[in-house]
Amino acid sequence: MSELEQGNGQRPPTPVSGVDDGGHRRLAPRPLERPPVDPTLTTAFGRPHGVDGAFAGRAQAPRQQPVTLAPPTPEALSSAFGRPAGEGGTRLQRPPNLDASGEPEVEPVFWKGEPAGDAWRDPGASAVIGPPAVGEDPAKPADAPATPGPQLSVPELLFGRRVKPTALALLLVVVLAVGSAGGLVGWALGRMGNPLTDGSVTLAEVKTAKERPVGSVADVASRVTPGVVSIEFKGANIAGVGSGVVIDGAGYVLTNDHVVAPAVQDSSAKLTVVFTDGKRATARVVGRDSKTDLAVIKVEVTNPTVIQFGNSDDLQVGDTVLAIGSPLSLSNTVTEGIVSALNRPVTAAGENGGPAVTYDAIQTDAAINPGNSGGALVDSSGALVGINSSIRTETGGSVGLGFAISGNYARRVSQELIREGQVKHADMNVNVSSVSAETAEGARVQNVPADGAAAAAGIVENDVITKVGDRLVRNAAEFTVAVREHEIGETVPVVLARQGRELTLQVTLRSD
Incomplete structure (x- = not known):
């Protein structure tokens, strides 16, 4: 029976590479699909020319450059920081108090009722100053007297009592002489510098002050x-x-x-x-x-x-x-x-x-x-x-x-x-405007409010007021100040022109 007849009448699925289909049979590998590669991408991301694998071959090692050695150490530095004479090799320098075994003499850790010889081992010991770093000169006797240093000069210790009296006196004499000479030279140069000046001139002081009469x-x-x-x-x-x-x-x-x-x-x-x-x-x-x-x-x-x-x-x-x-x-x-x-x-x-x-x-x-x-x-x-x-x-x-x-x-x-706290002014209760003609000028009445002083006196519109009391009126501003010169309730004569005639009316002023 064929494979088609053994099943349910359907063709078995296409085998996949390397996969068991359940019947313990190996299937053939799937064909490898290689899509075309864009030449531009190949140029940008491809392997370099001559490289076939994933890694490039080992490059030839560069040529070693000659090493420049440091110059020899100067003699001053060698004597200051070099090893002591007679010691060679690379071992460390040892302290001077070494025993025969090559180790420094160390007191025992435990002692009987005596303070430790090493201050660093006794917690209760006080701090002490150690010996000087530079050893004593063996050529110089220990009891030899100290040689005094040279005496200091005057500018260094003028008042330290370490200057010779003769040197101090001589210094004072020299300073006085130099100062006197410099003063004389300066005075002479000043006199010769500007012949127009005279340091001995004193101007006369003005004694009397300016007169300011009363009323000035x-x-x-x-x-x-x-x-x-x-x-x-x-x-x-x-x-x-x-x-x-x-x-x-x-x-x-x-x-x-x-x-x-x-x-x-x-x-x-x-x-x-x-x-x-x-x-x-x-x-x-x-x-x-x-x-x-x-x-x-x-x-x-x-x-x-x-x-x-x-x-x-x-x-x-x-x-x-x-x-x-x-x-x-x-x-x-x-x-x-x-x-x-x-x-x-x-x-x-x-x-x-x-x-x-x-x-x-x-x-x-x-x-x-x-x-x-x-x-x-x-x-x-x-x-x-x-x-x-x-x-x-x-x-x-x-x-x-x-x-x-x-x-x-x-x-x-x-x-x-x-x-x-406030003030009231006399008022005629009339509105006026400035007016002028060829033969006269004054304040023309524009309107007359009812129940006012002007209305009560018989003043009407278009009247031209030319005089209030004893004062001439040439414009509206002068009419206002002329009225305010009088008191509230005062009766004043008012001269006006009406239709070519001159009239005089008595007006009793009221408050504004």
Whole structure:
């Protein structure tokens, strides 16, 4: 029966190389499959040329290079580090106390009631210094006297009492002689070096000081400057320096509102007053008047220098005035000028969108710069006639057009702030704008609020106000300062032009 008939009718599986199929028969090996090799890979990873097996043949040993021997040892090194004379071979050097057997004499480990001869063997023995490493010279007797060494020189032991007295005396004489000769030579060379100098000249001392008559700028400045202070404000996002004037012995300081406004608006800011002697004090705001740019602060000090108010109405154009303050953070600065104009209405923008600042100013050509704000404007007697407030400039610096709030008005406002903490101004309750024509100029009424002083007096829109009381009105700013010159409740005559006719109405002023 064939193999096909003996099974289940199926062909037996293909035999695998070297594997028993269960019938104890060996199968033929499977054909070896050799895939083609990429020539590029053969070039990169194949065996080197001429190598057939897995290992290359033994390479020929390189030719031995001749060895360069070290030069002979110098004689100095041989005598210092070589073996002693008469000893050869390679054995170690032995100590000098060897016995006949070639071993050093060693005391027994155990002894009877006596200290050990070897200190290293007795734990209780004290440390001792051994014999010197260099042996004694056998040619020199043990009892021979020591030969004294040579005496030291003067520079080595001048005060060691080992120098010969004659040598020391001789050295001192030589030093004195050399020093004297050197001094004479130096003096002679100095005299010959520059014939224009003369060491014997003594200039005459000035005995009398410069005369400073009473009323001079120096005299006024020395008396007034201690009463003018610097005001520093500093917060998280702001910092600056202004000026102020001490107006009362209780520590009240008058300044501009725009100097203290940043510190009031920023809760983290702090106001500090610095006096001319360097004393510093924290300030608190007493009251502010943003409409006239005036404010009063207070510091806790004892016996400050106070500036007295003068009568600013007595000023005339051409009078000498001094501006004192801290311009550009330079404290105690004094500048001199004259009054160049009086009753100059000045209007400036309010702080952070607040109401416009309008005041009647004294115009001066005394140099005023940022930092002078709140400082003093004094006359030739040292009296306070104005509070420096602003400048007119196109460059940002002083050009001789400075403005100060009049002293009389500043005194009235500051006194009200100290008493009440606030101030009220006379008001006509009307809005005006500046207007000018070929024959006249004034303040034109834009609107008249109901139940106001102007409405009660019969003022209507488009009326042009040309005079309030005794003061001419040429623009809107001058109208404002003219009204504020009067008291609340006072009735003043107002001259106006209406449809080509001039009218005079009596207006009773009210509070703003």
